[in-house]
Amino acid sequence: MRQLQRGLLRYVLCAAVGSVFVSVALAAPPETYAGKPVRAEQWTISGGATETFYATEDGFIPMSTDRVKITSAGPDFQVPKDGGAPSFAWAVTLRFAEEAMPQRVKVENVTGPEAETLVDEDGVRPTIVMDVNADGVGSIRGKDWTARSPSSCKIARDNPCSAWIFHDAAYYLRLRFTIEYRDGSRETIYQGAKFDSPAIAAQLGLGE
Numbered sequence: 001m002r003q004l005q006r007g008l009l010r011y012v013l014c015a016a017v018g019s020v021f022v023s024v025a026l027a028a029p030p031e032t033y034a035g036k037p038v039r040a041e042q043w044t045i046s047g048g049a050t051e052t053f054y055a056t057e058d059g060f061i062p063m064s065t066d067r068v069k070i071t072s073a074g075p076d077f078q079v080p081k082d083g084g085a086p087s088f089a090w091a092v093t094l095r096f097a098e099e100a101m102p103q104r105v106k107v108e109n110v111t112g113p114e115a116e117t118l119v120d121e122d123g124v125r126p127t128i129v130m131d132v133n134a135d136g137v138g139s140i141r142g143k144d145w146t147a148r149s150p151s152s153c154k155i156a157r158d159n160p161c162s163a164w165i166f167h168d169a170a171y172y173l174r175l176r177f178t179i180e181y182r183d184g185s186r187e188t189i190y191q192g193a194k195f196d197s198p199a200i201a202a203q204l205g206l207g208e
Helices: 002-016 160-166 197-203
Strands: 020-022 039-044 050-056 068-078 087-096 102-109 116-122 127-133 136-148 171-181 186-195
Touching: 050 186, 068 171, 068 186, 087 102, 087 116, 087 171, 102 136, 116 136, 160 171, 160 197
Parallel strands: none
Antiparallel strands: 020 186, 039 050, 068 087, 087 136, 102 116, 102 171, 127 136, 171 186
């Protein structure tokens, strides 16, 4: 069961890296991604507005600003050893540029009519990664920051927070990242993620 859990988590986090659209200045998206043409798509978010996302035929593609990149965003599943109901919490990882100084990160699920806050953390302190070699300590390679939603969702057909897992087709999630920096500036990033709900349910042993 532990091997199943690790394999499922790896699959979901890879599938979850989605298209990102930044409301501030952003370089043009690539013409191709993983060898496939990239197209712009309009998706409705909470409140009725629309945002632009970029995708290939395989799903959303990852994008970034000059200060941050969303490297993973998706459910972190927990499967009890005693055979009890599985659960999940939403988990995100951001990679900050060396010069970026984040202060606060807020992540919202904007798929439905009303936005739902998943993560809201102030005083963000990314992990600093250093190069150590024969010449001594080298430059910072990057800064990662990881967070999870404070509460978990028990997976059941009658539980609204896990309803998406029981869809009979792919489920499209839309997330909004609001990142405030210590210099007073702010970035808003919209990320889409496509999940193969039937496959996830089957791997969790929740199929019909």
